[in-house]
Amino acid sequence: MIIKTPSDLTAKVAELKAGFSGKTQLLVSLGTCGIAAGGSPIAAALRKHVTEQGLESKFEVVDVGCLGLCYCEPMIEVKAANGKSLIYGNVTEEQIPAIVAAGADKVAEGLQVQATNIYYPEDQEKPEKKVVQTRIALRNSGRINPEKIEDYLLKDGYQALAKVLTKMKPEEVCQQLVDAGLRGRGGAGFPTGKKWQFAAAQPKGQKYIICNADEGDPGAFMDRAVLEGDPHAVLEAMAIGGFAVGADTGLIYIRAEYPLAIARLKKAIEQATSYGLLGKNIFSTGFNFTIELKYGAGAFVCGEETALIHSIEGKRGEPTFKPPFPAVRGLWGKPTIVNNVETLANIPAIFRKGAAWFKSIGTPGSPGSKVFALAGKINHVGLVEVPMGIKLRDVIFELGGGITDGREFKVVQIGGPSGGCITAKNLDTAIDYESLKALGSMMGSGGMIVMDEDTCMVNVARFFLDFTVDESCGKCTPCRIGNKRLFEILDKICAGKGTPEMLDQLEELSNVIKDTSLCGLGQTSPNPVLSTLKNFPDEYKAHIFEHRCPAAVCTAMLNYIINDKCIGCGLCARKCPVNCISGTQKTRHHIDQSKCIKCGVCMRTCKFAAIDRK
Amino acid sequence: MTCCCEKTESALEKLARLEPEKTAQLNAFIDTLPIGKDIESNRAHLIIALHQAQGIFGYLPSEVQQLIAERLKLTRSEIYGVISFYSYFTDKPIGRFKINVCCGTACFVKGANLVVEQFSRELNIKEGETSADGRFFLGVLRCVGACSLAPVVMVNERVYGNVTPAMVSQIIADCKD
Structure with missing residues (x-):
């Protein structure tokens, strides 16, 4: 069936609603995780x-798709037609009969259900609870079958496109987005509506709209969740963008490492085309729009829009100087909009409910909500979507369930390798683009890696620099060589070979790299160094002056020593990969420090806590 | 170093002789691309062609690079420049069992480096190398997005979650030809 007019769409939805079975649904979350x-x-x-x-x-x-409760996968949600729902986590095959038998009304005997703290502002009133997730971008993720366009249509899918195409002018579309105050969710936070206006103001002709799905931040996976869980929302938003700026071609630049997302997008494009929601003369308005997929090949810098455009052109993904901005001269020299997946996923909702509605959520400067990927030493690893302005403490301790194994919170790293760490004293900061920047971190794509007291901050900075050195495209000398030097200094400090002047060198070099690099990668790559230097100077000093790693992580500065709890069972000696543990049965053993490679196998093997790490 | 132009014919002939089916498969794919005289627009198909070629051959040996260069009317140097830029592409053969340890931040925080070291010791190869018998390749990845299972190890398509160094020998034992 081809949907030719908005009333065709309404009729189709009515038909789908009439055919609704009223069956209780058993939802199984099948995203990559x-x-x-x-x-x-x-x-x-x-x-x-x-x-x-x-x-x-x-x-x-x-x-x-993914509901975001990654910590308790595999999960089954039992959802009745009346909306009652129960979520079971860490499900085993043996539990299935009990879960099905209990239905949605009562909890299966002997099993526990997962509490959720989610509300959908488009469909529900805000609940009384203080801390709740507010889902706009993830509205359909984990709720619908992403491989069926009918499911999306039942959730008001393509209504925004129908409204925009038949009732609005392109300039009104851009203006409404400006009014909503939506800012780019990929990291920099540039107002999306303004970006669209720039491209719309260019002379008529070939223009492009690109969806940046090259999610490269280690520890961030919200874009993947949206693409796997609600691909049509992205397609619909791209078509709206195409209409607003006058583009007839959309391209999705996606990581080749996301095979499932690619498969679901392909299917979604096929289905939307078969319904006439993409293609020629959409809603009989004369508007044409097609979407193609383009594959990335593993280069973090391609998240930068000019680098991404070069990659689509088949070149090395090196960034170029802006201006000209892509909105003026982008792909093949034509005006091009590059929007991130999460940004796009917000757009249909804005046009369904209006700019004022969107602005009512979040803070005045950063309206709406943001998806964060919680990972690291946190109990509820997964995705949360929260209103801007929420406190970090609420995200980590309320929604995230606190730190694993009852350990002490140390820092949270936001914004991936370009971000900075935030310590316990700033946990009450209200999160928005500006407040994070003021703390020496950044929103980035929204990865939140929680670290506990067992984490060495010098080692963390070294880890991020290792990443940056790998991923620097090599175009600008400060980034290519400067980051390498930063890494070498940090490596020496971690190896116990630090010297006092290194502290100043780190700071000076970091500032030079920030000031003189061309693109966002180089401009932000020293952030992890600067923020750890600022927040944890004592850890750096302990490494340099005392040759000691306070968190007992840097292997060069720690020894494994057998204490007097040893009963001489010999288990560690058998497990040691380099045979450096000796001793006779039932007597205290000894580790030969000259041969020890500090792998820690002995300590993990010992059942009597007889091995200390100092 | 001699100029490679003189050996052009033989490189392609060698490829066709050694891998006739794979070569035909790659050629058939390139036939579906709208290749024309305009180098700029041909270049747009380079990355997808490299993806296909690597899928067919497992890696991108110089003969395959030569073939793609000729078919897309681009230079060898440019093709090599692109291959060496993107971490997904490799011009060296890699082992049948691709062991990739995720070293994204979440896995790092949970001790992925200890897992890499353990693999390295047990297989006697360094990160980025293939074992002498051609069975194992040991690599690291930057985040597969399964952070809830950190540390994560992928062996070809199979995913292992919550990996500890103690599990390494079992994972290696699971790799059966």
Whole structure:
């Protein structure tokens, strides 16, 4: 069926609603993380159970994208037609009969359900609770089958496109986005509406709109979740953008490392085209729009828009000087908009509910919500979408469930390799673009890596610099060579070979790199060094002056020593990969420090806590 | 160093002789691309062609680079420049079992470096190398996005989560030809 007018769309939705079975849905989260955790066999076993028990008339198994509860995958959500829902985490195949038998009304005996703290501002009133997730970009993720466009249509899908194409002028579309105050969610926070206006103001002719799905920040996976869980939202937003700026071609630049997202996008494009929601003469308005996929090949710098454009052109992904901005001269020299996945995922909602609605969420300077990927030493690893202006403490301790194993919180690193660390004293900061920047960090794409007291900050800075050195494209000398030198200094400090003047060298070099690099990668790459230097000077000093790693991480400065709890079982000696532990049975053993490679196998093997790390 | 132009014919002939089926497969894919005289627009197909070629051959040996260069009417140097820029592409053969340890931040914080060291010791190869018998390749990745399972190890398509150094020997034992 081809949808030719908005009333066709309404009729289609009515038809789908009439055909709604009223069955209780069994949702299985099958994003990349769900599959990796063993979600596929669970879904298969669930289907088998429903068929074997003849329950097809009551239950329907639905494969959905990621709900963000990555810490308890594989999970099953039992969702009744009346909206009641129960979520079971860490599900095993043996639990399936009990879960199905209990249905959505009561909790299966002997099992626990996961509490969720999510509300959907488009569909619900804000609940009483103080700290809740506010889902706009992730509205459909984990709720619908991403491989069925019908599911998206039932969730008001393509209504925004219908409204924009038939009732608004391109300039009104740009203006509404400016009014909403949406800022780029990829990191820099540039107002999206302004970007669209720049491109729209260019003379008519070939223009492009590009979706930046080259999510390269280690520890950030929200874009993948959106693409895997709600691909149509991105397509719809790109078409809206195409209409607003006068582009008839959209390109999605996606990491080759995301095979599942690629497959789902391909399917989504096919389905939207078959309904006439992409292609020629959409909604009979004469507006044409097609979307193609372009693959990345593993280069972090390609997240920078000019580098990304070069990569699509088949060149090395090196950034170039701005201006001219891509909105003026981009792909093949034509005006081009580059928007991040999460940014786009917000756009259909803005046009469904209006700019004022969007602005009512978040802070005046940073309206809306932001998805954060919580990872590291935190209990609830996963995705949370929170209103801007929420306190870091609430995200980490309320939604994130606190630190693993009851350890002490040390820092949270926001913004990946370009960001900085935030310490316990700033946990009450309200998060927005400006406040994070003031703390020497940045929003970045929204990766939040939580670290506990067992983390060495010098080593962390060294890790990020290792990444930057790998990923610097090599075009600018300060970034190519300066970061390498920074890394070498940090490496020496971690190896116990630090000298006092290195502290000043680190700071001076960092500032030079920041000031003289061309693109965002170089301009932000020293941030982890500067922020750890500022917040943890004592750790640097301990490494340099006392040859001591306070967190006992840097192997060159620590020794494994057997204490008097040793009963001489000999287990560690057998496990030691270099045979450096000696001793006779039932007597205290000894580690030959000259041969020890400090792998820590002995300490992990010992059942009597007889090995100390100092 | 001699100029490679003189050996052009033989490089392609060698490829066709050694890998006739794979060469035909790659040629068939390139046939589907709208290649014309305009080098700028041909270049737009370079990365997808390299992806396909690496999928077919497992890596991008110089003969394959030569073939792509000729078909897309680009220079060898440019092709090599692109291959060496992107970490996804490799011009060296890699082992049948690609062991990739995720070293994204979340995995790093949870001790992925200890896992890499353990693999390195047990397989007696360094990161980025293939074992002498051609079975194992040891590499590191920057975040596969399965941070909840950190540290993560991928062996070809199979994912292992919450890996500790003690699990390494079992993971190696799981790799059966």
